Amino acid sequence: MRPISAPTPALRFRRLRRTAALRALTQENVLSTGDLIWPLFVRDGVGVEEPIASMPGVSRLSIDKVVQAAELAAGLGIPAICLFPYTDPSKKTELCEEAWNPDNLANRAIRAIKQAVPEIAVMTDVALDPYNSNGHDGIVRDGIIVNDETVEALVRMSLAQAESGADILGPSDMMDGRIGAMRSALEAAGHKDVSIMSYSAKYASAFYGPFRDAVGASGALKGDKKTYQMNPANSDEALRLIERDLREGADMVMVKPGMPYLDICRRVKDAFGAPTFAYQVSGEYAMLKGAALNGWVDGEKVMMESLMAFKRAGCDGILTYFAPEAARLLRG
Template sequence: MTAESRLVPEDLIQAVILREDDAPAGPVPAMPGIARATADEAVEIARKASALGLPALALFPQTGPEHRSAEAQLALDPGNLMCRAARAIKAEAPGIGLIADVALDPYTDHGHDGLLREGVILNDETVELLTRQALVLAEAGYDVLAPSDMMDGRIAAIRTALDEGGYADRLILSYAVKYASRFYGPYRDAIGSRGVLQGDKRTYQMDPRNAEEGLREVALDVAEGADMVMVKPGLPYLDMVARVKDGFGVPTVAFQVSGEYAMLACAAEAGAFDFEAAGLEALACFRRAGADAIVSYYAIRAAEWLSDPAR
């Protein structure tokens, strides 16, 4: 009765890492209980999520080294895994929202989110490619385009392209406050980027020591047309979730990233605590900080816990 915030299934977005049908199955390293999903398996995940009241899935592709290239050509292929999964889900579970990761790191042979020349990220050339990628994903059926690359000016470019391309109804979720974090490690394993990443991403992702920089990034992206903004990672940066929500009043999403999941799941396996109790506590902290939605690798499981009448 006196709780100041509430956590319900409608607050949760399930993160799904996709794999090709012929890619090895099995758990993601360092993420107990998490496995990559084929397009057909993603359809079943979508049905389950929709039945539990989740509003959306956030999809990310695993790409083998043989399909990666310096120019990330596969990102523009309307027959790629992301596009095939979206069409399959929309055909069988049209009520679930789909959020597309707009970035090149799953497709580049150097593992960066941008085009690379002599060790330098090419911002403007990358934005042009991201804009074309966003149009391909919108055509495949994604409701929300989520640029996670952190290039300057990409929100305005993507918004203009979507509007001119007949996709004015598609939303943009900007990864506006994305830190150059160590907590992404298991995810990079999951999408096949860890072994190919050259150097690090500190020239375009944010310094974990900075806060005001993140607020400036949000202001720029909102001015350029972002409908929602993301703070990533989540729990280590709850101060930024609160400051963004309080300062801008826009829909604010937090991403409970792979390293956060790994800490909870591995600690639970070691007997440190009960995963359900600790997992729900962590998600409730996002809501207390002001997050309107939370992307999580255990969103469906959390929705099941929250929907259990015995609780």
């Protein structure tokens, strides 16, 4: 597109900014509650709301409290929630067997939510780090995160989640070939309607720190994740990963983190036109929330401005811990 403009004074850009009505008529992007996915942390227990120190305002919730959160989300018009389990350390092993236990914490939470709030979409996390005594997203052999054995485990995990009633599977592991393997297994098992939102362009980022605290993976992690997550310096690689995952059967794709990678979001949407999402991750949330709590910024305004940035960059939706707060403002 090549903009055509008359010279001033024939053209005055301020004419269309003069009133709220004119600004509304010429607004290019719109944020709605339908754009939001709310990540929730689930833990064992009953009646538990355990605050996460590095994420002010966010807590680990027992299943009964997660069900209440799902009911709140549905009431606010938020279409989906995403579950992340805080697994008892005693259940973490090197082979991550708890990941595909039909009665693990995440799968019990899925069933409880779908029974109480069937209309809300439940998204899950498909990665081994919540169940791994090594803290990695994949199985570790002799200090190396092995790809193909991990994919086999992820397929078993995906089938257990689908059988529990998950609507959207979110593979966040970054193993090669896992989307194709998962899609084939889901089709063979009769789960043809279960969607996959692939964490296709997931960077090896320092912005994940508070999240690892939230799921209890920080202390267990040995080394880093640079052999399977993306180099923050790379952009073209993200497009290659997106194309691969779409060809293998991903229905939606994700860029993670969010705000530091808005250029990637824009490139992905322009190149493929596929449903494109971004995750406003824990470190992004903690920075904005922390600054707001200290009175350094207007919390509501920076929150809404940050979410609109994702829409401007071409995203169809955003995973954000701000979801209920933003939804209340959008609903007036």
